[in-house]
Amino acid sequence: MDERGKVVCMAKLAEQAERYDDMVEFMKNLARMDVDMSAEERHLFSVGFKNTIGARRASWRILSSLEQKVTAGEQASRMINVYRKKVEDELRMVCDEILSIIAIHCLPLANTGENVVFFYKMKGDYYRYLAEFSTETEKKSAADQSLMAYQHAMVVASTELSPAHPIRLGLALNFSVFFYEIMNCHERACQVAKQAFDEATREIKSTGADGYNDSTLMMQLLKDNLALWTSEINEGEASKDNDIDMEG
Helix, strand or coil: CCHHHHHHHHHHHHCCCCCCCHHHHHHHHHHCCCCCCHHHHHHHHHHHHHHHHHHHHHHHHHHHHHHHCCCCCCHHHHHHHHHHHHHHHHHHHHHHHHEEEEEEHHHHHHHCCCHHHHHHHHHHHHHHHHHHHHHHHHHHHHHHHHHHHHHHHHHHHHHCCCCCCHHHHHHHHHHHHHHHCCCHHHHHHHHHHHHHHHHHHHHHHHCCCCCCHHHHHHHHHHHHHHHHHHHCCCCCCCCCCCCCCCCC
């Protein structure tokens, strides 16, 4: 087994053991080999970082919610504020690291439409995560970078991937969440989600439903968000982004 194969094998073991920090280290080593990743390698790379960042995003949301429930200036408020900023520093570190790896090792080696869309989508995702907790100039910069990455991915996806391709659908899902939650452009979010859902539906109806399991799952998330966003009853509930395994 060559070094690349060993790294992939160890990343799989780390995933099974739910040791995601180790998984990230293995996949960082793979990225630094400067290879055009296979679908399996892309999946491992994404899952490792997604779990690492996901736990910290959840922590930040909990702490932010707790902070809003206490009186500003009280000792409890100050303690929560300090702890929240510690989590934000960790979030920033993880996001900066993966964005650097994507820019230096992933996008320059991406030779297929799938890989280009996948990594530009990831770039958009991690700048979106930065924008979630940032403020003022830092927030605007992260949002601008996220928007540009998503837009580039959408342009490539429109010519390289079919409307029902799971990566294209996952991109539309996360781009619509970006518009809704970061840009506060609710109408645009619904437009992006509905267009992606409708185009994929037409393709599946014309070709048959076989082989579209991952796509169907993406479409259900798009549909759920559309229902959520257009319903006053569910106002204030969090949107679903692409936290699931797109590629099996």
